[in-house]
Amino acid sequence: MTETRHFTAGDGCRIAYQLTGGADRPVLVLSNSIATSLHMWDGQVQTLSEAYRVLRYDFRGHGKSDTPAGAYSVDRLGRDVIELLDSLEIKQAHFCGLSMGGWVGQWLAVHAPDRIGRLILSNTAAYLGPPSNFDAQIRAVLAVKDMADTADQFMRNWFPASMLAGPNEIVDTFRAMVLATPPRGLAGCFAALRDCDLRRTIALIKAPTLVIGGIDDKVTLASHSEEIAATIPGARLVLLPGVHMLNVERPAEFLDAVTRFLTAA
Known part of the structure; x- marks a missing residue:
C-alpha cells in the first residue's frame, strides 16, 4: 500500500500526497475534482504506474491536507503543485487534471510552462459563471450541519442515472469522499x-x-x-459518452485516451 506523505507549502499549509512507481520513470501528476481526495484515481494508478511515476495529492481543504480558513485561489492551488514538485526535486511532469484539477492544469501550463510536459484536461472549463452561483454555493455549504444533501447533489452531477439507480460501490466511495470534505475547504475551493x-x-x-x-x-x-480545445494551439479533443467522472464511468476509454496521448510521437 502506498504511503501518504505530507509537505508544507509556502504559506504553512500541509499538503498530503502519494507517489507510486519507479523513480526512473517520467512523472505523471493526477489532480482531483473538487470535493474528492487523491483516492478518486485509485482505479487508474496500478495501470499508469507501470509506465509512470504517479504523483497524486489532496487539494488544500480536502482529504488529508490542511484546511486553511478563507477563500482559496487557483493561483494558490497551482503554486501548491509547483512547491510539491520542488520538494520532490521534480523538474518537469506530465499533468492530468479532472474538473477542478483541470483548472489547475491550465494555470500551470500558462504560468509555469517549463514544469509541464504533456497536459491532459478532463471534464473541466476555463470559466464557469456567473460568480453569484458560487456565492450561493459557498453560503449554503458553510450553513449546513449535515453534508448529506450536498453529497447527493454532487452524485447527481457526477454520475449517470443508471449508476444512481441502485447500490453502486463507486458512487458510495465518491459520496463518502464528499461527506469527508470539510465545509470550509469546499467553500474555499468554490x-x-x-x-x-x-x-x-x-x-x-x-x-x-x-x-x-x-x-x-x-x-x-x-x-x-x-x-478549450479550440483556444489552446494544437490541442486534441476527445468526447466520450458519459457524465463528469469519466475516469470511473468510462475507465477503459479514459485510460486509452490518456495513454495513447502520453505515448504519441
Whole structure:
C-alpha cells in the first residue's frame, strides 16, 4: 500500500500526497475534482504506474491536507503543485487534471510552462459563471450541519442515472469522499473557481494538450471542452459518452485516451 506523505507549502499549509512507481520513470501528476481526495484515481494508478511515476495529492481543504480558513485561489492551488514538485526535486511532469484539477492544469501550463510536459484536461472549463452561483454555493455549504444533501447533489452531477439507480460501490466511495470534505475547504475551493477566468490566457499554452469531455456532462459541458480545445494551439479533443467522472464511468476509454496521448510521437 502506498504511503501518504505530507509537505508544507509556502504559506504553512500541509499538503498530503502519494507517489507510486519507479523513480526512473517520467512523472505523471493526477489532480482531483473538487470535493474528492487523491483516492478518486485509485482505479487508474496500478495501470499508469507501470509506465509512470504517479504523483497524486489532496487539494488544500480536502482529504488529508490542511484546511486553511478563507477563500482559496487557483493561483494558490497551482503554486501548491509547483512547491510539491520542488520538494520532490521534480523538474518537469506530465499533468492530468479532472474538473477542478483541470483548472489547475491550465494555470500551470500558462504560468509555469517549463514544469509541464504533456497536459491532459478532463471534464473541466476555463470559466464557469456567473460568480453569484458560487456565492450561493459557498453560503449554503458553510450553513449546513449535515453534508448529506450536498453529497447527493454532487452524485447527481457526477454520475449517470443508471449508476444512481441502485447500490453502486463507486458512487458510495465518491459520496463518502464528499461527506469527508470539510465545509470550509469546499467553500474555499468554490471561491477559487468563482474568481478564475482563463478563457483568454490559455491561448498562451504551448504544452501538447489533450482535452477530454463528457457528452452528457452537466457541470463542465461538452461545449466547455470544445472551447478549450479550440483556444489552446494544437490541442486534441476527445468526447466520450458519459457524465463528469469519466475516469470511473468510462475507465477503459479514459485510460486509452490518456495513454495513447502520453505515448504519441
